[in-house]
Amino acid sequence: MTTTDALTVRRNELVRGLLDILPADAVLHLAEALRPYECDGLSAYRRLPMAVALPSSVEQVRAIMRLCHRLRIPVVPRGAGTGLSGGALPLSDGLLLSLAKLKSILNLDPVARTARVQPGVRNLAISQAALPHGLYYAPDPSSQIACSIGGNVAENSGGVHCLKYGLTVHNLLRLEVVTAEGELLSLGSDAPDAPGYDLMALMTGSEGLLGIVVEATVRLLPLPERAQVLLAAFDDVARAAAAVGEIIAAGIIPAGLEMMDKLAIQAAEAFVHAGYPVAAEAILLCELDGTNDEVSEHVMQVRQLLLRCGATEVRTARDEAERQRFWAGRKSAFPAVGRLSPDYYCMDGTIPRRRLPEVLTRIRELSVEYGLAVANVFHAGDGNLHPLILYDANRPGELERTEQFGARILQACVDAGGTITGEHGVGMEKIDAMCGQFAAPELAQFHAVKAAFDPDGLLNPGKAVPTLHRCAEFGAMHVHHNELKFPDLPRF
Amino acid sequence: MSRDLEQPIAERVREAAAQATPLAIVGGGSKEWYGRTPVGERLDLAGHAGILNYEPSELVIRARAGTPLAEIVAVLAENGQRLPFDPPAFGASATLGGSIACGLSGPSRPYAGSARDHVLGARIVNGQGEVLEFGGQVMKNVAGYDVSRLMAGALGSLGVLLDVSLKVLPRxxxxxxxxxxxxxxxxxxxxxxxxxxxxxxxxxxxxxxxxxxxxxxxxxxxxxxxxxxxxxxxxxxxxxxxxxxxxxxxxxxxExxxxxxxxxxxxxxxxxxxxxxxxxxxxxxxxxxxxxxxxxxxxxxxxxxxxxxxxGGDRNGPVFHPLVPAMLALQRRLKQAFDPAGILNPGRLYPEL
Known part of the structure; x- marks a missing residue:
């Protein structure tokens, strides 16, 4: 029997089993129906799964996992499919499990300040539901209109308010998780903590490798009385970076602190007309929130401080409309840069903030070396850098050059004491870069953790943590050519 | 005082693993009464001390596990900063490692977050005597499983903490x-x-x-x-x-x-x-x-x-809330993943871990 035949037999077996659990319209297996699931937000990697299952209850999820466990079929969970690292890239011999139909807000308790939601609920929908109570859900990844809370848990998503309000892991109380065997487990609790090991820490950001999140209880915060944004222009990136350190040294923790470089400023301005100073080398957006008095006090302090740090111009948003406009430029930076070039590749390294000038210099050198332009968008408060490499996938070899360039940026982040991913996850995309960040014993420990949850390796296998074998091959390349490559990733 | 005892500590754990000798990990001994009764040979961490890195403007401090908690609090205060989770010391000898291993937080916990919330990275010795490093000194890091935060509250039963990086905030x-x-x-x-x-x-x-x-x-x-x-x-x-x-x-x-x-x-x-x-x-x-x-x-x-x-009460009986069987089984497998010989603070959390 050929491999294709064997795959067909397995597919038929899987689909038959799924049809015992789900209605026919919740089981997809024809090529055209599978197409929308071939990739997530990282569209450079595409693959069709064997089938897609769309359960609408926790019991169905459990039955599907029991079926796949019995048939030894790997399962790739998928939320809204907005991930940027290929974490939901299907496996050609696996099931794609979409949690999109589990989209109810089960309970919102304004006194306890919690919301119990199904995994397919959109991030922003939680804040919208909490609004009448003067509450909101703090983590706000830029995809918050579309991304779902289940995916946020899988990626430990951040956003522009992380420095002050934390990541997903800081805003979760409890998770209901279906294991690889189909068991339902409750992690965390409605109390401030839970007995035993802190599995919430482990599950959050585990990229679908440890369990399927079927319910999350999140913490809600009171909406701040007031938020105010300052925009500062600088004629030098290093001065802008220094100003960030000064704000924090003054004892002020801004709700948001974002930096954009010249190319990003110009792209955003051309796109949304935010009123950005296009001649500036860098701008800082600093949002201060809190009580009315507190914000007034901090706005004065930060304004003076920015001018002292060499800002050529400091503007305070006059009203809510202008505040929204200042943010619109930043929030649309990715698509704005996308208009400058047929394709762009978004990186996601984190560095200690003080190393920013040297890392940016390094990125500029590499930009010249590879002949590819880069726009930089930076969550300056928490050190999370998003260089956007501009390229044209239709030019032969340019995607490969872009990926090499990207890998060297990530290595520069690691060398500066940072990490290869601040918030987008490893997924499929940075699987080889993991070899540069972790040594074999750490990777072996990760695999041991995985085996404790999923002994048969059926949950999203091949993502997030590279095998030692893969790194050994990759490491050898690293030594011989002194450059990073993605040798065995599928190219489309 | 700053001293690096990483190698001797790792060596001691390797030997203990080879001979299946349980180790009772001790920082400053200020919370020895917490959890179930410690058993095994004493493994002292107090000598492995010193602040390794502290950049106030980065809001991060990294220090060896044996560093006195009081020293950390004092150094932060000199720079107008503090540990936001305000950990209880329960004695002058309390160390950073012990504080994180116990995972206890002070009165600001519901508003500022817990001990585990502020862990950014950790260097540990696992039960096989391997020195491993997880997380880092940056606020956002999603590379690999979040093992460093898992260490908070694990009472040393998954790994011996060597050093810890914490997020700090202005006072x-x-x-x-x-x-x-x-x-x-x-x-x-x-x-x-x-x-x-x-x-x-x-x-x-x-x-x-x-x-x-x-x-x-x-x-x-x-x-x-x-x-x-x-x-x-x-x-x-x-x-x-x-x-x-x-x-x-x-x-x-x-009493x-x-x-x-x-x-x-x-x-x-x-x-x-x-x-x-x-x-x-x-x-x-x-x-x-x-x-x-x-x-x-x-x-x-x-x-x-x-x-x-x-x-107080019976420290040899159940101290922490009993886990449902499926959860206990999972936690036991996790313990084995880090400490297959079961030598790190065995039984301190649960008899089975």
Missing amino acids: PACELTLAKECTAGNAIAAMNAWAGRPLPISAAAFDGIRLVMRLAGAETAVHSAAVRLGGEAMADGERFWTELREHRHGYFAG MPLWRLAVPGPTPPIDLPGKWLIEWGGGQRWLRGELDPVHIRAAAQSAGGHATLFR
């Missing part, structure tokens, strides 16, 4: 403590109602007589919030919270067993006989009394929480 410009006499029920309701408003609350407790709340932030914000909250300003507010955190408050005196119930904040007063003290906006409740553990655990559980025999 608030102004703090003010207010007190008002009321009933427990009214105190719980008030704490939760205020916590849902945009006010700079940084601690809330009920000491049996008074609702005591702390405000922290910009001076103008603290004073305008104080007007809204009402109550009387406490002159020795800071001392009140320190004594509460360190269990030097009169409530904690005596009667001390139970900790962690429950959802708004839970009404729990109907169990004994003396109560309520912290964390209702989320952490202390109970003194010679009560049947079964009743205490059942009450905590039916409220959606769990109960710990925090101090």
